[in-house]
Amino acid sequence: MATILDVENLKTYFKTEYGLVKAADGVSFRINEGEIVGLVGESGCGKSVSILSVMQLIQAPGKIVDGKITFDGQDLRQYKSNSSEMRSIRGSKMTMIFQEPMTSLNPVLTIARQLTETLELHLQMDRQASRERAIELLRMVGVPDAPSRVDDYPHQFSGGMRQRVMIAMALSCNPKIIFADEPTTAVDVTTQAQLLELMKDLVTEHHTSLVIVTHNLGVVARYAQRIYVMYSGRIIESGLSEDIFEQPRHPYTIGLLNSVPKLGERHGARKLIPIEGLPPNLINMPPTCAFLPRCTCKVDKCLTEPWPELRLVNGQHYVSCYADIKGK
Amino acid sequence: MDDKNNNTMVEVKDLKMYFPIVRGLFRRKIGDIKAVDEISFKIKKNETLGLVGESGCGKTTTGRCVLRLYNPSSGSIIFNGKDISTMHENKLKTLRRNMGAIFQDPFGSLNPRQTAGSIVGDPLKVHNITAGKDLRDKVADLFRLVGLDPSMMDRVPHEFSGGQRQRIGVARALACSPSLVICDEPISALDVSIQAQIINLLEELQEKLGLTYLFIAHDLAVVQHISDRVAVMYLGRIMEITSSSELYENPLHPYTKALLSAIPIPDPKAERTRQRIVLKGEVPSPVMPPAGCHFHPRCQMAIPECSKERPPLRDVGNEHFVACIRV
Numbered sequence: 001m002a003t004i005l006d007v008e009n010l011k012t013y014f015k016t017e018y019g020l021v022k023a024a025d026g027v028s029f030r031i032n033e034g035e036i037v038g039l040v041g042e043s044g045c046g047k048s049v050s051i052l053s054v055m056q057l058i059q060a061p062g063k064i065v066d067g068k069i070t071f072d073g074q075d076l077r078q079y080k081s082n083s084s085e086m087r088s089i090r091g092s093k094m095t096m097i098f099q100e101p102m103t104s105l106n107p108v109l110t111i112a113r114q115l116t117e118t119l120e121l122h123l124q125m126d127r128q129a130s131r132e133r134a135i136e137l138l139r140m141v142g143v144p145d146a147p148s149r150v151d152d153y154p155h156q157f158s159g160g161m162r163q164r165v166m167i168a169m170a171l172s173c174n175p176k177i178i179f180a181d182e183p184t185t186a187v188d189v190t191t192q193a194q195l196l197e198l199m200k201d202l203v204t205e206h207h208t209s210l211v212i213v214t215h216n217l218g219v220v221a222r223y224a225q226r227i228y229v230m231y232s233g234r235i236i237e238s239g240l241s242e243d244i245f246e247q248p249r250h251p252y253t254i255g256l257l258n259s260v261p262k263l264g265e266r267h268g269a270r271k272l273i274p275i276e277g278l279p280p281n282l283i284n285m286p287p288t289c290a291f292l293p294r295c296t297c298k299v300d301k302c303l304t305e306p307w308p309e310l311r312l313v314n315g316q317h318y319v320s321c322y323a324d325i326k327g328k
Numbered sequence: 329m330d331d332k333n334n335n336t337m338v339e340v341k342d343l344k345m346y347f348p349i350v351r352g353l354f355r356r357k358i359g360d361i362k363a364v365d366e367i368s369f370k371i372k373k374n375e376t377l378g379l380v381g382e383s384g385c386g387k388t389t390t391g392r393c394v395l396r397l398y399n400p401s402s403g404s405i406i407f408n409g410k411d412i413s414t415m416h417e418n419k420l421k422t423l424r425r426n427m428g429a430i431f432q433d434p435f436g437s438l439n440p441r442q443t444a445g446s447i448v449g450d451p452l453k454v455h456n457i458t459a460g461k462d463l464r465d466k467v468a469d470l471f472r473l474v475g476l477d478p479s480m481m482d483r484v485p486h487e488f489s490g491g492q493r494q495r496i497g498v499a500r501a502l503a504c505s506p507s508l509v510i511c512d513e514p515i516s517a518l519d520v521s522i523q524a525q526i527i528n529l530l531e532e533l534q535e536k537l538g539l540t541y542l543f544i545a546h547d548l549a550v551v552q553h554i555s556d557r558v559a560v561m562y563l564g565r566i567m568e569i570t571s572s573s574e575l576y577e578n579p580l581h582p583y584t585k586a587l588l589s590a591i592p593i594p595d596p597k598a599e600r601t602r603q604r605i606v607l608k609g610e611v612p613s614p615v616m617p618p619a620g621c622h623f624h625p626r627c628q629m630a631i632p633e634c635s636k637e638r639p640p641l642r643d644v645g646n647e648h649f650v651a652c653i654r655v
Contacts, residue, residue: 218592
């Protein structure tokens with residue numbers, strides 16, 4: 001499989017009055033064509049920042065200070081954020097589905113207007129053609145009665161339907177890659193199931209790559225082929241989804257898996273094992289492993305050595321930890 | 329549901345909570361939002377009853393009715409042997425001492441201008457339980473009880489993390505030593521790694537203080553973990569109510585089955601072989617709910633009879649109650 005997106009050693013820093021926030025600190029990942037990849041981590045771990053950096057949507061005081069972003073053979077960092085090259089990629093070859101479908105749709109424009117805008121801009125369609133395509137897109141994402149609903153405003157749609165519109169918008173120009181940033185966090189479980197199935201079917205059909213950014217390990221288990229786990233601005237473990245779930249190697253990944261109740265466990269059968277402590281404050285981080293204060297498997301080396309590099313443990317499974325631990 | 333009545337802490341009978349929809353200059357009533365539509369359940373002493381359902385199904389309204397924060401449209405709520413559904417405000421105040429509430433949003437439910445200590449101490453002052461110097465000692469005890477350092481009493485909420493803030497909320501709920509605590513989505517606003525800390529805290533406190541919980545949440549996996557029994561709500565009605573292990577092993581209502589199958593499991597192998605029931609369409613509006621069984625338009629097992637009459641919640645044995653004629 002050919003690589004569509006290759007991010008190497010991405011560093012995005014935010015200069016604040018309290019100090020330097022290293023939101024993404026040497027993040028590397030690779031997305032293949034037609035692949036579904038999960039990017040997992042808690043809030044503030046830098047997963048959204050990494051995605052926004054790739055799309056060059058980081059705003060001041062944030063700045064991409066280092067790294068290489070290769071998308072579809074092009075080096076994206078040579079383009080300025082608002083350059084015409086970048087704008088022709090964003091929204092067309094590389095699109096995004098945001099978490100909050102209410103705030104990411106414009107409340108004063110009809111769905112038709114919002115869907116046709118990208119089509120007219122990127123594909124130079126005329127008004128009639130783009131409207132027909134918009135209706136077709138809505139039908140594709142399962143909005144009932146698409147020809148009449150296309151003239152509705154976002155507030156006339158329910159949360160799940162709005163997210164379907166977002167999916168339609170992301171798919172409108174046949175993108176090579178779609179980033180879905182917590183696409184189902186704001187909706188109910190039954191709607192979540194509908195949306196995830198829909199996204200999976202659509203990207204498989206169109207041979208598009210999909211990156212699902214989420215904090216919910218369950219969401220990625222069913223769909224993602226590979227998973228990256230992030231913690232405080234770095235990727236701490238990556239691998240095939242079977243590896244991550246069955247043989248997690250990083251204490252944080254193991255902790256995450258043990259701290260969520262599993263469906264079907266008898267009531268009272270198991271006490272949850274929480275990860276003690278809090279996620280670190282990203283300002284002026286110590287050079288040692290950021291998970292160290294919460295870690296239960298630390299070895300002597302952890303206290304003195306800098307943050308461990310990702311090392312290969314088997315096949316495609318990488319982990320950034322000095323302690324050699326296996327399983328759950 | 330049980331033989332001895334004195335074992336029951338809360339009994340809700342045919343509870344209805346309708347919110348009027350008003351229009352125009354004269355505030356004419358044009359309809360009702362049927363948030364809770366004739367539901368009945370019991371909570372035994374020292375038990376956790378989980379209440380699950382999608383947003384808008386009436387689970388929070390039910391919780392608020394039990395606290396008598398709403399005046400129910402009809403039905404009765406019997407708390408410790410007394411009907412509180414029509415009780416006068418004066419009497420309610422003393423009764424509310426025995427009830428605590430933990431809310432979803434640890435950011436919105438704490439006054440940003442009050443110190444943590446005074447937030448936790450407020451219920452004690454309002455109910456004239458403790459005052460003066462004793463108050464500070466009592467608040468310090470409460471802080472220790474929920475795993476917070478009493479030296480943080482003089483800080484204001486924004487200085488705490490989300491998990492710590494939720495602990496303050498728990499301490500406030502427990503200030504008057506209540507017997508019943510309504511937990512309304514207490515963990516959904518927290519980070520994944522913090523959620524387990526709060527779940528464990530709630531379980532420990534229940535054991536230590538003999539609390540009874542009404543645990544409201546949309547996450548069935550969490551509810552199943554913490555609850556002895558679970559009630560599944562859909563559009564203002566209870567669809568199924570049974571013990572939490574029975575609910576998972578032997579779900580009977582088609583809605584419960586769909587809900588269970590929609591929950592993602594963090595295990596790729598199990599996920600790939602698992603049958604998923606993806607519900608068609610969306611939850612109908614509670615203003616004009618479908619006739620008969622509220623779930624029938626989305627149900628795979630629906631037959632014409634389903635749209636005629638409301639299926640009663642009937643006992644199928646083993647303390648398992650289900651509202652479906654097709655079971």
